[in-house]
Amino acid sequence: MAALVAAEAAAPPGPAEAAEAAELSRALSRLLPGLEADSKLGRRRALEALQHLLEARPEAPAADPAAAAAAFQGPWARLLLPRLLRCLADPAEGCRALAAHLLGLGLRRAARPRDALPRLLPALAARLAGPEPARRPPEACEELRLALVQLLGLAVSLGGAALAPYLDDAVRVLRCTLLDPFAAVRRESCECAARLARATPDHFHMQSESLISPLMQTISHQHWKVRVAVIEATGTVIQFGSGKSVDDVLPHFAQRLFDDVPQVRQAVTCVVGGWLLSLRDRYSFFHKLIPLLLSSFDDDVPEVARVAANLWEQVGLQWQKENEEDLKDKLDFASPAPAHHPSPENRPALGCRELVFRSLSKILPAVCHDITDWVAGTRVKAAQLLAVLLLHAEDHVTQHLELLLRTLLRACADEERAVVSSAARSAELIGAFVSPDVFLKLLLSVLRKSPSPSGLLVLASVLRGCPREALQPHVKGIATALAQPHISQGAENHLYGEHLLLCVQALIAVCREDCRGSSLQLMEVLVTVMASSGATGLGDKVQETMDALATVESVDSSQDLYREHAGPLLEWLAASHHDWTVHSAELLQLDVVVTHAGPALGELLPQLIPVLRSCLQPARDPAMRLQLFSILSRVLLRAKETVDSQGQLHSYLDTLVKDILVPNLQWHAGRTAAAIRTAAVSCLWALISSESLSAEQLREVQEALTPQILTTLEEDAQVTRLVSCRIIDAFMKASGAVVGPDELVKVYPELLKRLDDVSNDVRLAAASTLATWLRRVESDGSKSCCQSDIQHLYKELLVHLDDPEGAVQDAVLEVLKAGSVLFPDLLVRETEAVIHKHRSPAHCEQLLQHVQALPPAP
Structure with missing residues (x-):
């Protein structure tokens, strides 16, 4: 009160102002006793009359608004303010609402609204602040609590720095209202907290930390507008408060990056970007804030990603300007983008790249840890962020390569396709920025020790991103490594086969004609994948890859590739034929080579027939013999286009009949033996119906096999009896046979x-x-x-x-x-x-x- 009297004495009103103040005082004196009435109705009518009086008087007379405010100041502070503040505790809700409204009118019209703060702030605290933040406040009506918070916000806006002595009361109110059950109160409280921080910058840092806890409790509110308000308020509170709270806030902000509402994610992006630009001690928080901002680069909403990119560019340019002396050499002698940069026209600015590079050792371990998190959303975000970091770090990632490759090996095995896609993208960037001498040594070593689908996918992605000139000296070594049996023969697993195929495709796509010296090894891999693709559906993709290899070999089709490599391929397979069983991968590979070699088979009879004779002896695995007979039947049906393309089949007819068919047509007990006899009969029929035998050759076959065929007429299998009848019919029809x-x-x-x-x-x-x-x-x-x-x-x-x-x-x-x-x-x-x-x-x-x-x- 003494301060108020001193203020009024310091600026005595003029005659006109004094007359207006006297008139207002008389009017108020007639109405104010009604506020003390015992009845609720009487108090309400008095408040309504006061409202009519204040709203009827012009707030800003055209002649002199300042004079009107000065005339209002005295009656307001002396007569009206204390009584209205008492009305805030009125038992009647309507009276309390009118009192709050009139207080707002008075603050706006008063010449010195800050003079009301010593009384107003304690009164608001008494109504809004409970004994504990989580307890219900004295004011039970949520609409009234909203009005009172709005009144506090008005007081902050009008009071400015004068509010500093009353920060304790204001903060105590906000700590409670930030947790209010009414969403609108929380939103208004967030705005009020931000205003308070801006209004008292010199003192707010002493109280800011006490607001962080209620803000973070509200940041996951079910209303997205409340979440946005909390994020924005937190940004301002920390900006004008204590940087110590950043560590408490960041986990909550990171969680909001997974919010379903794009406005929430954009709010986080804007606040974090603002901190990176203007937080007082931002340099110490760069390694914590940069990942949050860069995480928005891959947001599903383009607008959020655009905002993040713009803010990041500003951050980089500002840091670059602030550290211009340190970066002088790099600015004066700017290095061009790497030759195989994925988008050189959009290369990040030097400041952005330097910021990431200098913080990478602190950021990378956390990102790599999050890629293996049990929450799918966290893994997706971390994998996307890793690709952005590598794009900025460029060749500096070499020193972190072991950690990166370990992480990518796990990420490429993830069940979430988005994680795998981002991990593959990161591997491509490693290929673009790291020397093949370095990454191949690590990757091929891992594959030799423990081949896996994820390891192959990482290798394929790295190769796809690597420049041709850098990869050229390593083509032979890569192809040889992929062709190793313990790596290539895992292709019966669909995913493994698909990723192995991706490695070959990447090598061919990048190196093109440089693959000519390694085409045999690549053919071995493709044959292995195709041999295992029957159950996995990779046959068409393998054929496309074969065609691509044929193109770089400058031949017309994959058939020409087989003509060139069928001999070495068959030799490669035959090396182990003495140990074959039905489960041998080489058996399936032989099927592929024999089936696809076409006319080239006619030149391979010296190698093929001994393998068949050895593997089709009665002592060998019955299931394997069945499969080989099936292969042999298919090629004999098209003998002129396959095994007899050179007209040399007759030279091996004696071996085919006496050493292969006759032993397998002998009767033995059991279903398996019967199945083999059926296969042998079918093979004989394929030979006869292929029309590749002359009359004399057919007579030789007839003389050798008629006794066995007459026996097979009694077989249990219908198809055996049927084919045997047809074979005898063909024998009888043969011209020249005696x-x-x-x-x-x-x-x-x-x-x-x-x-x-x-x-x-x-x-x-x-x-x-x-x-x-x-x-x-x-x-x-x-x-x-x-x-x-x-x-x-x-x-x-x-x-x-x-x-x-x-x-x-x-x-x-x-x-x-x-x-x-x-x-x-x-x-x-x-x-x-x-x-x-x-x-x-x-x-x-x-x-x-x-x-x-x-x-x-x-």
């Missing part, structure tokens, strides 16, 4: 048995073969020696002429027609003897008509 009567007589009884087969396909094939047999008897002139056999055959066929299956009846009829020229009279007698026994005589009648129409025998 078969004696004894051999012919041995064949037809076995075929007759097949007319009773459970399979109609086998029965029809047997009928067709019998027709061929009869024609052969006729053409060989052996009918006189076989009359009794033919008569027996007629009788058996006439029985089947009455078969329940119409297709079989038709087929048997054709057989009888074909054989009717041998002994027509005998056939007529046999037919007439059984025609009455048939369910339908139609087929017998057709047969008799056919015989009668035959020309008379000569």
Whole structure:
């Protein structure tokens, strides 16, 4: 009060101001007693009358606003302010609300609003600050708490530096209101805290730390606007307060970078950027603040990323200017961007690069640790940040290479695709900035000790980022390392095979014609991947890579690559064929080479046939023999285009028949042995139907294999019986083959048995073969020696002429027609003897008509 009187005495009002003040005092004197009324209604009416009085009076008379404010100051401070402050504790909520409103009007109109602070701040603290920040404040109405916080903010704005003596009360209020249940109160409190910090810069640092705890408790509020307000307020509080609080705030800020609302992430970005630009002791916090700002470079919202980039550029330029003397040489003799820089036109400024380089040893361990965090979002952010850091650090990353590669090996094995993608990007940057002499020594050593999909992905990415001229001397060593069996033969795993293929693709894409000297090793890798790609679906990608390799080799297609390398590839595989089993990777690789070599196989028979003969002996693994027979069948079906492309297959026919097929057609008990016999029969059929054998060669095959094929007619497997019938039919049709009567007589009884087969396909094939047999008897002139056999055959066929299956009846009829020229009279007698026994005589009648129409025998 003494200060107030002294202030008024220091500036005595003029006559007009005194008259206006006297008039206002008289008006207030009539209304103020109503504030002491016992009834709520009486107090409310008095407050409403005061509101009408204050709002009716002009706030700023056109003649002299300062004079009006000076006239208002005395009655306001002497009469109105103390009574309104008492009304803040009125039992009636409406009265308290009107009192808060009138206090705001008074502060705006008073000439010296700061004079109200000694009374106002304690009164606000009494209503808003509970005994503990987390306890409910005395003011129960949330709208009133909002009005009171707004009143505090107004007092801060109008009071300015004069608020310094009352910081304790203001901070005590804010510590409670920042945790208020009402979201609007929290937002208003954040704005008030920022105003308070700016208003009292010389004293606020003594109180700032006490606001950090409630701010951080509010930073995860469910309303995003509250979160934004907290972040912005925290930025100002620390800016004008104590830098010691930065460490307490940073973990919370880092967590807000994962916020679903882009405005929240942008607020963090702006605040951190502001600290980097203007925080008093910012240099000591660079290594903690830089990762937060750079983390926004890969934000999903382009606007946030753009803000971060702009702020970072300002930070770099400012630091560069502040340290111009230290950077003089680098500024005067600026080094060009590395030759293989991914985006030289967007290369970060020198200040930005230097800031990252000088802080990298402190930043990198934490980033590498976060890449292995159990929270997926943290791993994604850390992996994205690592790529940004490497882009700035450039060749300085060499000294941290071991740590980086260990981290990337783990990151590339992550289940999150975003982590893997960013890790691969970081590996590309290592390839661009680090010498291959350094990174290959480390990476290839890791792969030799423990091959893994992630290791291959890192290698592929590094190769993809490396400049061609730097990688050229290492192409042979890389290709040789990839072709090592313990590295290449892990490709049965889809991911491993895919990443191994990526290594080859990267090497071809970067080095192009420099790969010519290593094409054999690369072919070995591609063959290995293709051999394992049946279950993984990589076949098309391997073929594309083969075509790319053919292009750099200046040949027309991958077929030409096989022609060039099939011999060495087969030699590479054959080295271990004595130890092959069905599980051997070399068996699958042989399948690929043999299947894709095409005409080149015709030149490889001296190498291929001995391998097949060795691996197809009865003592070898049965499952492996089955697979080899399948491979052999496929190439024999296209013999002219594959194994016989040079017309030399006949030279190996004896080995193929006697050393491979005959041993495998021998009967042995068991299902596996039966399956092998089926495979051997199928292989023989492929050889015969390929039309690559001359009549003489076919006769040799027939002489060697007819006894075994007659045996296989009794096999349990339907396909074996069916193919055996077709093989015998082909033997019978072969031109130039001379078969004696004894051999012919041995064949037809076995075929007759097949007319009773459970399979109609086998029965029809047997009928067709019998027709061929009869024609052969006729053409060989052996009918006189076989009359009794033919008569027996007629009788058996006439029985089947009455078969329940119409297709079989038709087929048997054709057989009888074909054989009717041998002994027509005998056939007529046999037919007439059984025609009455048939369910339908139609087929017998057709047969008799056919015989009668035959020309008379000569």
